Amino acid sequence: MARSSELAALARLLGDDTRARFCLALLDGRAWTAGELATLAGVSASTASEHLGKLVAGGLLVERRQGRHRYVQLAGPRVAELLEGLVAHLEPAPERPASLRTSRVSAALARGRTCYDHLAGRLGVAITDALAARGLLDTTAGFALTSDGVDWLTGPLGISPEDLRSSRRPLAKACLDWTERRSHLAGLAGARICDRLLATGWIKRIGTHRAVTVTPAGTEALRTLLDLDLTQLQ
Amino acid sequence: MARSSELAALARLLGDDTRARFCLALLDGRAWTAGELATLAGVSASTASEHLGKLVAGGLLVERRQGRHRYVQLAGPRVAELLEGLVAHLEPAPERPASLRTSRVSAALARGRTCYDHLAGRLGVAITDALAARGLLDTTAGFALTSDGVDWLTGPLGISPEDLRSSRRPLAKACLDWTERRSHLAGLAGARICDRLLATGWIKRIGTHRAVTVTPAGTEALRTLLDLDLTQLQ
DNA sequence: GGGACTCTTCGGTGTGGGCCGAACCGTCGG
DNA sequence: CCGACGGTTCGGCCCACACCGAAGAGTCCC
Numbered sequence: 001m002a003r004s005s006e007l008a009a010l011a012r013l014l015g016d017d018t019r020a021r022f023c024l025a026l027l028d029g030r031a032w033t034a035g036e037l038a039t040l041a042g043v044s045a046s047t048a049s050e051h052l053g054k055l056v057a058g059g060l061l062v063e064r065r066q067g068r069h070r071y072v073q074l075a076g077p078r079v080a081e082l083l084e085g086l087v088a089h090l091e092p093a094p095e096r097p098a099s100l101r102t103s104r105v106s107a108a109l110a111r112g113r114t115c116y117d118h119l120a121g122r123l124g125v126a127i128t129d130a131l132a133a134r135g136l137l138d139t140t141a142g143f144a145l146t147s148d149g150v151d152w153l154t155g156p157l158g159i160s161p162e163d164l165r166s167s168r169r170p171l172a173k174a175c176l177d178w179t180e181r182r183s184h185l186a187g188l189a190g191a192r193i194c195d196r197l198l199a200t201g202w203i204k205r206i207g208t209h210r211a212v213t214v215t216p217a218g219t220e221a222l223r224t225l226l227d228l229d230l231t232q233l234q
Numbered sequence: 235m236a237r238s239s240e241l242a243a244l245a246r247l248l249g250d251d252t253r254a255r256f257c258l259a260l261l262d263g264r265a266w267t268a269g270e271l272a273t274l275a276g277v278s279a280s281t282a283s284e285h286l287g288k289l290v291a292g293g294l295l296v297e298r299r300q301g302r303h304r305y306v307q308l309a310g311p312r313v314a315e316l317l318e319g320l321v322a323h324l325e326p327a328p329e330r331p332a333s334l335r336t337s338r339v340s341a342a343l344a345r346g347r348t349c350y351d352h353l354a355g356r357l358g359v360a361i362t363d364a365l366a367a368r369g370l371l372d373t374t375a376g377f378a379l380t381s382d383g384v385d386w387l388t389g390p391l392g393i394s395p396e397d398l399r400s401s402r403r404p405l406a407k408a409c410l411d412w413t414e415r416r417s418h419l420a421g422l423a424g425a426r427i428c429d430r431l432l433a434t435g436w437i438k439r440i441g442t443h444r445a446v447t448v449t450p451a452g453t454e455a456l457r458t459l460l461d462l463d464l465t466q467l468q
Numbered sequence: 469g470g471g472a473c474t475c476t477t478c479g480g481t482g483t484g485g486g487c488c489g490a491a492c493c494g495t496c497g498g
Numbered sequence: 499c500c501g502a503c504g505g506t507t508c509g510g511c512c513c514a515c516a517c518c519g520a521a522g523a524g525t526c527c528c
Contacts, residue, residue: 004255006324007317012249016516020242034475047517049476059323068474068525078323083241085319089293089312090240144378170408171374250486269504281487283506302495302504 013058014086018043019051023060023074023083028210029116031064031071077169080116081186084175112203113210115175118190119197123214123230127193128184130226137185143172145189156225158200159192247292248320252277253285257294257308257317262444263350265298265305311403314350315420318409346437347444349409352424353431357448357464361427362418364460371419377406379423390459392434393426 014020021041026032038048052072055061060079064071074080112123119127131137136149145153153159164171173187185193197203202218205211214222214230222228248254255275260266272282286306289295294313298305308314346357353361365371370383379387387393398405407421419427431437436452439445448456448464456462 003321003324004258005251007258007320008249008251008254010320010323011245011247011254013245015242015246015249017239017242018516020245021238024238024241035473043516044518045475046477046519050516053476070475082319082323085316086241086244087237089244089316090237138378144372144374174404252486267504268506277486278488279505280489280507284486287506304505 010058013055013060014083016051017041018047019055022048022051022055022072024087026061026072026074027080027083027116028114029074029080031073034070034072037072074116077116077191081173081175084115112212112214114194114205114212115184115186115210118175118184118186118194119203119212120175120184123203123212124184126228126230127222127226130222130228131185134226137172139174139183143174143183143185143187145172149189152225153189153192157193157196159196163192164188244292247289247294248317250285251275252281253289256282256285256289256306258321260295260306260308261314261317261350262348263308263314265307268304268306271306308350311350311425315407315409318349346446346448348428348439348446349418349420349444352409352418352420352428353437353446354409354418357437357446358418360462360464361456361460364456364462365419368460371406373408373417377408377417377419377421379406383423386459387423387426391427391430393430397426398422 014023018041022037025037025040034048034052035045037052038045041048052061052063052070056063056072060075061072062075112119112121114120115124118124128137131149132139136146136152138144138146150164153164154161170187171189172185173190174183175186175190197218201215202221203212203214206213219230222230248257252275256271259271259274268282268286269279271286272279275282286295286297286304290297290306294309295306296309344355346353346355348354349358352358362371365383366373370380370386372378372380384398387398388395404421405423406419407424408417409420409424431452434455435449436455437446437448440447453464456464
């Protein structure tokens with residue numbers, strides 16, 4: 001009984017159009033200022049401030065005051081997973097082909113994007129498939145990195161082994177993609193791969209949002225490292 | 235933008251105390267009548283009827299009219315996972331010991347319960363641990379049944395192999411437990427194990443809710459099959 | 469110090485929606 | 499055919515809350 005009211009309170013945080021817009025924007029994993037979010041959602045600064053207060057109090061967001069700015073960010077990977085889990089319920093028509101399902105404005109997002117801290121979209125799925133095809137990732141029942149997979153991350157990809165150790169966070173996790181309706185690699189390994197690809201300049205962000213694109217150097221590198229042909233992705 | 239309003243609409247379905255109560259009750263996976271839910275939540279029949287209309291229209295519940303009764307049920311395992319995912323966010327205090335965290339009224343639930351269609355609570359975690367200890371389940375990175383695990387399910391446990399084939403549903407999945415704060419086995423395999431243990435009479439439901447208890451025969455069988463000592467569970 | 473800027477606080481307004489009771493409709497059983 | 503019962507529909511009430519503008523607090527820069 002007590003639990004149901006807590007559940008309702010949590011859901012109510014996301015049950016408002018403006019707050020939902022904030023949270024979806026914040027799914028890019030970066031920090032936004034209160035003013036940016038107000039403009040994005042089309043509400044006044046005072047309204048945005050009240051909403052952010054509720055989201056922070058509810059534990060979905062964390063804030064950092066810096067000068068006259070209030071930066072907010074998702075409180076952690078679990079919040080991001082929660083949001084993507086909810087978003088995954090919003091595409092109840094798996095019948096139509098992907099080319100029709102994705103509108104032109106979101107075409108770049110469908111090609112490749114960050115999902116909180118890992119890669120999603122066709123790029124995320126393609127990398128996941130390539131890892132599975134080379135025996136680096138076991139997707140038969142749940143997602144699990146093979147020992148070859150761990151070696152590949154720390155060897156050719158150049159992730160340091162200590163970056164793959166975490167107290168609590170699972171190494172590999174499946175995250176359901178709402179444009180592809182397929183699982184892609186999340187968890188600590190997914191986040192580190194995304195970090196690494198951004199750091200090497202193999203992928204880069206488009207504009208200020210979640211969309212990412214693969215650079216020519218990245219296309220070549222992924223072909224060498226993963227036998228991955230990304231030419232049809234664009 | 236369009237997506238955010240859909241997200242808000244979905245969250246709003248769960249953002250009401252009464253509807254949240256309904257959904258948590260329905261997490262036992264069984265069908266309830268409208269009147270039962272109204273009594274449970276302490277609202278009038280007319281109010282309950284309106285809430286159920288919204289939950290069904292929103293795709294969270296499915297209904298079956300039978301005589302003068304309206305039976306409702308969660309629309310599927312994905313809805314159940316969504317709910318448990320939200321509930322998992324409600325225990326943000328992992329510091330206190332479990333014995334203090336669980337109130338007396340929910341002690342039976344903490345011992346063992348069904349989580350939609352699989353087992354949770356200390357029982358669910360104990361079985362998951364036992365499977366892992368015997369090499370039947372790989373929990374190192376994500377959850378994955380080993381081939382020994384599949385053999386054990388279809389052999390000693392007596393699940394027919396075709397019951398373990400599904401078009402879409404993953405065989406093994408990790409489900410986070412809100413009393414134990416540990417993962418336990420969900421997915422198709424988790425559901426079949428629960429079915430089987432109920433069918434053999436090794437576990438049985440307590441009253442009309444989600445709590446289950448292990449019978450003496452079940453205690454003995456699980457000791458034999460899994461080296462699992464359940465005497466301290468009660 | 470003064471002006472520009474970001475954000476917060478506080479009244480006040482309007483509306484969405486949760487709730488109930490009363491009336492009504494179907495179903496079941498005698 | 500009638501009463502009991504489960505569920506639905508409708509009208510009305512009322513509260514929660516999203517929203518804004520105005521005023522104010524804090525920060526930055528000239």
